[in-house]
Amino acid sequence: MAYLTTTGSGQPVLILKEGTTRSRGKEAQRNNIMAARVIGEVLKTTLGPRGMDKMLIDSLGDITITNDGAAILKEIDVEHPAAKMMVEIAKTQDDMVGDGTTSAVVLASELLKKAEELLDQNIHPIILVSGYRKASQKAIEVINKIATPLDITDRKTLLKVSLTSMSSKAVGTAREHLAEISIDAVLQIAEKRGDKTIADIDNIQLVKKTGKSLLETQLIQGIIIDKEVVNPGMPKTKTNAKIALLDSALEIEKTEITAEIRIKDPSQMKAFLDQETSMLQEMVKKIKASGADVVFCQKGIDDMVQHFLAKEGIMAARRVKESDMDKLARATGGRVISQLDDLKPADLGMAGLVDERKIGDDKMIFVEKCKDAHSVAILIRAGLERLVDEAERAMIDSLSVVSDVIENNKIVPGGGAVEIEIAKELRKYATKVGGREQLAVEAFADAVEVIPRTLAENAGLEPIDILVELRSRHDSADGKNIGINVFTGKLQNSIENGVIEPIVVKEQAIKSAAESAAMILRIDDVITAKAPKGGPGGPGGMPPGMGGEE
Numbered sequence: 001m002a003y004l005t006t007t008g009s010g011q012p013v014l015i016l017k018e019g020t021t022r023s024r025g026k027e028a029q030r031n032n033i034m035a036a037r038v039i040g041e042v043l044k045t046t047l048g049p050r051g052m053d054k055m056l057i058d059s060l061g062d063i064t065i066t067n068d069g070a071a072i073l074k075e076i077d078v079e080h081p082a083a084k085m086m087v088e089i090a091k092t093q094d095d096m097v098g099d100g101t102t103s104a105v106v107l108a109s110e111l112l113k114k115a116e117e118l119l120d121q122n123i124h125p126i127i128l129v130s131g132y133r134k135a136s137q138k139a140i141e142v143i144n145k146i147a148t149p150l151d152i153t154d155r156k157t158l159l160k161v162s163l164t165s166m167s168s169k170a171v172g173t174a175r176e177h178l179a180e181i182s183i184d185a186v187l188q189i190a191e192k193r194g195d196k197t198i199a200d201i202d203n204i205q206l207v208k209k210t211g212k213s214l215l216e217t218q219l220i221q222g223i224i225i226d227k228e229v230v231n232p233g234m235p236k237t238k239t240n241a242k243i244a245l246l247d248s249a250l251e252i253e254k255t256e257i258t259a260e261i262r263i264k265d266p267s268q269m270k271a272f273l274d275q276e277t278s279m280l281q282e283m284v285k286k287i288k289a290s291g292a293d294v295v296f297c298q299k300g301i302d303d304m305v306q307h308f309l310a311k312e313g314i315m316a317a318r319r320v321k322e323s324d325m326d327k328l329a330r331a332t333g334g335r336v337i338s339q340l341d342d343l344k345p346a347d348l349g350m351a352g353l354v355d356e357r358k359i360g361d362d363k364m365i366f367v368e369k370c371k372d373a374h375s376v377a378i379l380i381r382a383g384l385e386r387l388v389d390e391a392e393r394a395m396i397d398s399l400s401v402v403s404d405v406i407e408n409n410k411i412v413p414g415g416g417a418v419e420i421e422i423a424k425e426l427r428k429y430a431t432k433v434g435g436r437e438q439l440a441v442e443a444f445a446d447a448v449e450v451i452p453r454t455l456a457e458n459a460g461l462e463p464i465d466i467l468v469e470l471r472s473r474h475d476s477a478d479g480k481n482i483g484i485n486v487f488t489g490k491l492q493n494s495i496e497n498g499v500i501e502p503i504v505v506k507e508q509a510i511k512s513a514a515e516s517a518a519m520i521l522r523i524d525d526v527i528t529a530k531a532p533k534g535g536p537g538g539p540g541g542m543p544p545g546m547g548g549e550e
Contacts, residue, residue, distance in 0.1 A: 017529070024525040029119060032082035032520050033112045039078070039086040040109020043069050043102045047451070049167040050459040050486050051102075065386050067168055068393045069101030070094035082520055089512045098201075098400020099165050100505040103451055108513035110450035114443035115521055123436055129518040131440020134433060135426055136514035138441075139448065140507055142425045143418060146480045147410040147503045148495065152197070157411070158183050158402055160498035164414050165401040167499075169394035170387070174214035178391065181219045181378060182398040188221070188376050190406055199403035205327055205377040206395060208388045209359045212381040217391065220377040222351055222370040223331045225324055227317040228363035229356050230301055233310035236356040241315075243349040243367070244292035245328055245336045250283055250318075251302035252276060277304060283340055284308040290343045294354050296320045296328060298336075315354060317365055328367060330375035404502035413494030414501045415483025416452025420470045422510075423448050444514075452484060459486035466491075 023031060045052045046067035056064045056075040064075050073087045089108055090101040115128050150157055162179035171178060190199040207224045229236060263269050280302055287295060287309070295301075295309065295316040309316050320328075325336050334349025352369025359379075380395060382388040405411060412418050426445035430438045452470060456463040466484060473479040473491055483494035494500065 021528045022526065026119070028524055028526045029125070029521070030116070031080075031526070032523055033116050035080035035082040036086050036112050036516075036520055037109045039073070039083050040106050040112075042076070043072060043105050044109075044454050045458060046072070046168070047102050047106060048455040048458050048486055050455075051168045052458070053170060063386065064389065065170075066390055066393060067102075067170070068390075068397070069103075069105055071393055073101075073105070081526075082523075085516050085520060089516050092512050093508055097404055097502070097505045097508045099397045099404075100501075100509045104509040104512045106450055106454060107447065107509060108516050110447040111444065111513060111517035112520060114447045115440075115517065118439055118443055121439075123439060125521045125524070127436045128440045128443075129521055131433070131437035132444055132514050132518055132521075134437065135429075135441045135444035136510055138426060138429050139422045139444070139510050139514075142422045143412060143503060143506050143510070144410075146418065146421055147412050150405055150409045150411045152406050152409050155183065157500065158405065160500045161401050161405055161411065161502065162398045164499050164501055165397045166394045169397070170390050171214060171394045174217070174391070175394075177215055178217060178395055179398055181217060182395060182402055184219050185376050185378060186399055186402040186406060189374055190403075191374065197406055199406045201396075201399045201403050203327065203330060203375040204399060205324070205375070206380060206392055207364075207377060208380045208392055209362075210382065210385050210388055211360050212383070214382045214387070214391055216381045217395075218379050218381075220366060220368050220379060221373050222366065222368035222377065223324065223327050223375060224377045224379060225296065225317055225320055225328075225365040225367065226362070227320060227365060229365065230316050230318050231306040231310045233307070234315050235313055236315070238294050238315055238354045239352065241294045241351045241354040241367075242292050242345075243294045243296065243328070243332050243334055243351060243354070244287055244290060244343060244347070245296050245325055245332075245334050245349060246340065246343075247298040247322075247325060247336050247338055248340060249299035249301075250280075250295075250297055250305045250340075251300050252279060280304045281308055284312060284314075286340050286343060287314065288312050290348060291345045292343070292348055294351075296325065298322060298325050327375040327377075331367065331370045331373040333370075333372065401502050401505065404504050408502065408504050410503040411495075411500045412503050412506055413481040413483055414499035415485065415492070415494045416455050416470065417474075417481055417483035417494045418501075418506055419448045419451040420467075420474050420482075421480050424471065424474050455484055455486055459484075459489065461486070461489045 046054065051067050053065050053067045054072050056072065058075060066072060070090045073090045078084050078087055086105055086108060089104050093101045093104045118128055159179055162182055163175060166175050166179065185204050186199050189203040190197055205223055283305060293314055295314060297318045298320055301316060301318040329336050332349025332351050335347040337343050337347055350371060351367045355366045356363055357366055378395060380388055380391050382391050423445040426441055430441040433441050449467060453463040453467060456466040469491060473482040481493045481495045482491050483499060485492040
């Protein structure tokens with residue numbers, strides 16, 4: 001419908017285009033809250049070690065089986081704009097800290113549920129937003145108060161942090177093996193910058209290959225290049241290799257302008273071809289003179305150059321990805337060279353072994369035994385393609401949390417302990433806030449308890465009994481670390497029993513959830529433009545013969 005209004009003289013005025021839809025006030029708020037809550041309900045059952053998995057089938061029929069919040073929301077094609085904001089929370093959480101995506105979305109969903117109850121009591125959304133903002137700031141303070149510093153040389157604690165992040169993943173008995181690998185990988189690539197330690201997990205290459213078992217996943221002190229040696233005449237293995245990294249083509253480049261060469265004499269033809277061959281030969285001489293016996297080239301390598309390289313016993317691979325070239329430089333200590341004339345022995349990288357191996361159906365080049373590798377690779381194996389994908393997601397979570405605690409060495413107890421402590425402190429704080437905002441702070445405290453309640457529900461325990469017991473234990477002087485053991489159904493000291501999480505994961509989850517809930521609550525009018533007629537092709541739809549199956 002078109003939105004009309006009238007002037008003082010009764011003249012109609014068209015405001016919005018025909019076909020525009022609009023919902024406002026309570027109706028708009030309810031629709032937005034409902035859409036966002038549905039996303040939270042989808043993820044709720046995946047939370048914790050006893051969480052269930054989701055099977056997602058995309059439009060092409062590809063299957064994903066996972067309980068990773070970010071992966072689930074990436075696969076679901078969400079239509080409603082408020083629900084899309086919930087997907088963004090998961091993406092932000094994943095990009096920033098790499099774990100805690102489900103917690104962040106479930107918390108945001110619960111904050112909206114509690115807000116809806118207060119909206120029904122005619123409390124203005126702005127008061128709610130203000131109360132939520134104060135509560136989230138207080139929650140961050142509480143998290144920092146109960147956090148304990150971690151010695152990053154304490155491998156046992158790092159292992160517990162890693163295992164906690166993987167506890168809900170379907171990697172079973174291989175969990176410890178994967179955790180050990182992730183710790184080794186992060187410690188290898190961590191570097192000091194001023195007083196800070198930086199562990200950028202982009203410097204860890206993950207390569208997935210179906211076959212063997214999860215327990216045969218391995219850490220490579222170097223890089224795996226998903227290419228094969230270019231020429232069968234070249235050696236397939238080099239020990240103590242000196243590696244040249246080139247991002248210029250080893251071929252004679254075509255001129256940009258069209259040129260014509262007129263040859264009147266057959267000897268001139270031969271001289272022309274010989275000149276081309278000698279130019280290519282000159283390239284190989286420069287590589288040989290630098291002392292390199294392995295070449296990784298980002299661009300093409302001419303067939304003639306391959307022949308000369310093979311004659312010199314030099315191993316080469318071409319069209320290596322730029323990201324892999326950067327990782328090779330960090331792993332081998334070499335420099336990527338753009339001009340072959342600039343190649344000097346000092347620019348070469350070193351590796352104890354460069355070896356072409358067949359993994360499954362593909363040949364790959366392993367550059368390993370690098371002395372001081374600042375970039376490493378993890379080869380992930382499993383007997384099932386779906387399991388390889390899930391192992392990769394578990395590995396990314398594990399690498400993320402280990403790098404989080406190395407960069408910011410504070411940890412907090414898991415198993416719902418943090419959330420119960422936040423709720424307890426917020427209820428005390430609410431009385432100081434006073435007024436109607438007090439109700440919003442109390443609603444925030446109730447909402448935070450959704451995490452321990454959901455952990456208990458997913459483990460088949462009685463959530464009300466668990467919550468009551470948790471609250472009473474947290475009221476005691478030494479109760480701040482008490483959380484749920486979902487396997488026994490009893491309470492435990494989470495820190496002592498190895499259920500540990502990085503402080504930044506909890507902080508980011510609270511921030512993201514509070515901000516998105518506030519943004520959704522402030523909306524009181526949704527105006528939707530009309531989609532063009534005929535679907536994707538605009539006014540006339542798709543051109544004939546383009547849409548549907550014959």
